[in-house]
Amino acid sequence: MGRPRALVAVVAGALLLAGCGSGPSQVGSAVIVGDRSVSLDSVQSMIDQAVRDHPYARKLAAEHKLDLLGREIVRQTVIHELTVRASESENLVADQAKVAGLAAQVRNVPVADTGQGDQVALTQIVSQLRDHNEVASDVVLEQQLAQKLLPKLSVGADYVGISATADNDQAARTRAFDLAKEFADDPGKVQGVVQQAQKEGQQAQQTGMPGPSGYSAGQSAELFSAAQYVGLASTALFGTETNHVVVFQAQKPQSPDWFVFFVRARGTDKAVPADQEAQKPTDAQLTAVGTRLLQPYLGQSGLRVNPRYGVWDVVGMNLVPNKDAVQGVVLPARGAAPAQQ
Numbered sequence: 001m002g003r004p005r006a007l008v009a010v011v012a013g014a015l016l017l018a019g020c021g022s023g024p025s026q027v028g029s030a031v032i033v034g035d036r037s038v039s040l041d042s043v044q045s046m047i048d049q050a051v052r053d054h055p056y057a058r059k060l061a062a063e064h065k066l067d068l069l070g071r072e073i074v075r076q077t078v079i080h081e082l083t084v085r086a087s088e089s090e091n092l093v094a095d096q097a098k099v100a101g102l103a104a105q106v107r108n109v110p111v112a113d114t115g116q117g118d119q120v121a122l123t124q125i126v127s128q129l130r131d132h133n134e135v136a137s138d139v140v141l142e143q144q145l146a147q148k149l150l151p152k153l154s155v156g157a158d159y160v161g162i163s164a165t166a167d168n169d170q171a172a173r174t175r176a177f178d179l180a181k182e183f184a185d186d187p188g189k190v191q192g193v194v195q196q197a198q199k200e201g202q203q204a205q206q207t208g209m210p211g212p213s214g215y216s217a218g219q220s221a222e223l224f225s226a227a228q229y230v231g232l233a234s235t236a237l238f239g240t241e242t243n244h245v246v247v248f249q250a251q252k253p254q255s256p257d258w259f260v261f262f263v264r265a266r267g268t269d270k271a272v273p274a275d276q277e278a279q280k281p282t283d284a285q286l287t288a289v290g291t292r293l294l295q296p297y298l299g300q301s302g303l304r305v306n307p308r309y310g311v312w313d314v315v316g317m318n319l320v321p322n323k324d325a326v327q328g329v330v331l332p333a334r335g336a337a338p339a340q341q
Contacts, residue, residue, distance in 0.1 A: 031074045032304040033081035040306065043073050046129045053128075055112040056121040065118075067309075071319045072122040074309045076130065079317070080138050082294040082301060087141045089297070090148060094140045102136035142290025143283060149293055150281070153226035154272045155238055156265035158190050160197040161217030163210035164249070164256040173249075175214065176258035177329060180247040183262050184331035187243075190262050194218045216257050221264065225272035226289070230279045234288035236315040239295030240330050242266050248315045248328030262333070291317055 030043040047069050050057035060066050087094075111124045127135045160179065164172035183190050197218025200211025210216055226233035231251060240246040240263050247260045281289065298314060305312055305319065313320045315328030 030306050033301050050125050054110050054125050071309050072126045075319045082297045083138045085297045092144050094137045098140045099136045103132040106132040143286040146286040146289040150226050152271050154267045155224045157261040157263045158194050158220045159261045162258040163214050163216040167256045176247045180245045180260050183245045184333050187333045194220050230281045230285050234292045239292045243333045245331045
């Protein structure tokens with residue numbers, strides 16, 4: 001069976017991804033983004049079609065996992081609407097030749113179990129359910145957004161690393177979340193903790209053991225250039241506004257440690273002097289970075305997700321079943337604007 005490998009790679013590569021007021025009513029809506037409301041009936045209709053057309057959807061139905069399909073439909077809807085907003089703000093117009101090329105890869109072929117996992121299959125199914133040109137246009141615009149901002153995107157931050165013994169070390173996760181809240185509530189604590197973490201991190205390098213406070217690293221006023229750290233550029237560090245605290249787990253499998261960043265500066269208008277040649281990103285990396293650069297538009301989108309589909313995870317730029325499943329948090333420091341959640 002033919003599969004749209006290239007498109008799936010760049011769309012899935014973006015995965016590592018509420019408010020109230022005037023506008024559409026949440027009653028009967030699966031999701032509201034800005035002035036657009038997608039009804040519960042519309043999402044259910046897409047799920048029903050998926051079950052009719054795709055063996056993998058029928059497999060999910062048999063396993064009582066159709067909630068995953070609904071969540072993916074809503075996720076792609078949110079990403080599409082944020083992409084439209086970002087493109088208008090940055091005056092981007094999708095390269096139509098690239099759009100046509102990617103759209104041609106979205107073949108109407110029944111998606112079966114190929115052993116690649118749920119997310120790949122879900123991406124394929126929902127991409128077929130949507131308008132193919134819209135799917136391709138989203139990918140192209142996300143790549144163009146990354147290409148435009150990546151060379152001049154930088155973040156200045158203080159950070160603390162917290163040792164974790166494994167990917168699922170709940171104690172380390174809880175400690176990181178608690179420290180993020182402490183930093184947000186009292187930014188004056190940041191420097192002292194960073195200095196202690198830096199000292200313990202140096203000791204840990206020498207001894208191979210975390211320090212007495214469990215810190216694995218620490219640094220003040222570190223300047224990160226997106227062009228030099230393309231992998232890091234797709235994380236919430238580069239999507240978070242200044243005077244905010246962001247916490248997430250290090251990129252696996254390199255390390256299971258958690259990191260808490262206090263973002264001091266974020267720039268998109270001046271290239272950072274490099275001490276090494278910038279990396280040339282792949283299409284999948286560009287899509288991932290482009291998706292991350294949609295994060296600042298969450299606050300202005302008035303995003304509201306019906307609880308039956310879960311909650312939006314700003315760090316993962318994704319939908320998760322509940323707050324316990326989020327990949328991290330973004331918190332405004334005292335006196336800052338509201339967090340992007």
